[in-house]
Amino acid sequence: MGLRKATVLPIPAVLLAGVLTGCKTVDEAASPPTPTRSSSSPSAPKPSPTHRKLKPGAKGADVKALQRRLKELRYDPGKADGRYGPSTQLAVWAFQGVNRLKQTSTLGKPFWRALDHPKDPRPMAKRREADRVDVDLRRQYLVLYKDGRPRLITHVSSGSGEYYCAKDRGATVARCRYATTGTGDFETGRRASGWEISPLGQLYNPVYFNGGIAFHGALDVPRYPASHGCVRMPMHIAEYFPDLLGTGVPVHVRRPA
Template identity: 60%
Template sequence: MAALVTGTLILSSSGVASATAVAPALPAVAVESAAPAGTAPFSAPGKTLKPGAKGAAVKALQRRLKELGYDPGKIDGRYGGATMSAVWAFQKVNGLGPTSTVARKTWKALEAPRAPKVLVPSGKPTRAEVNLSAQILVLYVKGQVKLISHISSGSGVPYCETATWQGKTQRFCGDARTPTGNYKTTWRRDGWHKSYLGQLYNPIFFNGGIAFHGALSVPLTPASHGCVRLPMHVAEVLPGLLGTGVPVHVRGKFIR
């Protein structure tokens, strides 16, 4: 929904990133274990993995991420863009600088994972929390973590763009922010939806024209006009998990 920025990677449910990006390490966001109750102990394969890797170690990684609430896409033993976005989300929650490489520190964290920071402890059992500082979305359903996803929010860079909208050529300007606050999900559209600033996939609106939506580009830094971009495979499943009228809490500030 916005111009690309330095370090942008193009993700798809099966594609491999066209470049490797690394962001500064993030502070730890929690200290308690995030392993679901009844989960069998996880023993990390320990093999260093990068996009394009295949095999049993990748499948073990995908299964573990899925078990912890991160969506790596199809569990097929192929390290593509969907798995990488889940790795990014996991690394950010666990205070690691997000990178496409899964090595010793990430494997160790997968053995003893941290829970995502709760932004609204008094919030409704079913709610969505957007952490702008860490660039993650956490969906809670009936008090349990249902989904944790990498996101890219508003870039904060003022823009002015000319677009044809409702049959007229118009000039649109804004500050590209994702405002913090408390909102609720409202209307939505299936498939690609054309807005005056671009194409949104499976958008779920929660603050006027600001929505959760799938995008082909979901970089490690904020890059949208204000919406919350999601990896395409996450945008496929989110509408089935996030109903209408569900509280959405947006907190934090991304520090470049």
């Protein structure tokens, strides 16, 4: 299961290419729907549909407008169905990360202002290849560039930083280490289709870029870093992410101030 704060789980190592890979996912309870509030005073102004305070569980035309706007900006909230569900929440977190907003599921005035005047993602490295992936570990988002422009921006969950012990391939004694996603400049390499099963967990459509560290879909992509080192992404994005990303594509991983 994914590592949480103050939890150390001794887990066997993944036997892939002779290095440790992946991180097991853990389901996170979804935020409960919030009932729509109505004003008992006839003189109280009704909130504008585009500036209503939204929380997970909200429904309506303004939620659909939010989803369409996020898609327009290259975030992926899933189907524009007018329902503020988990996929929309993950896209919101990514948008908040890029725009230096507090990452929260409740959307108020600061969020709507930023949505009207969004910022571009900041490059992670001096080298800005036309096709590349930038990963911001501090704010937990990823940007995939195609032809010099953002093609996809998504929330991710990287290494938790927790200490754990596991056996490497062929080892008889467990080796202990920290669950970290290393910073640096890498390239995409080996990949697998569908679920890749390992003692550390399940990785959906993994694309490796740093030894045993991969981008992969996961059933749980919390707001905080929670993996053994891999970069988790939402399942609906992992369905097509490998199709956007070739082999040998530069990957820049940073933890900016």
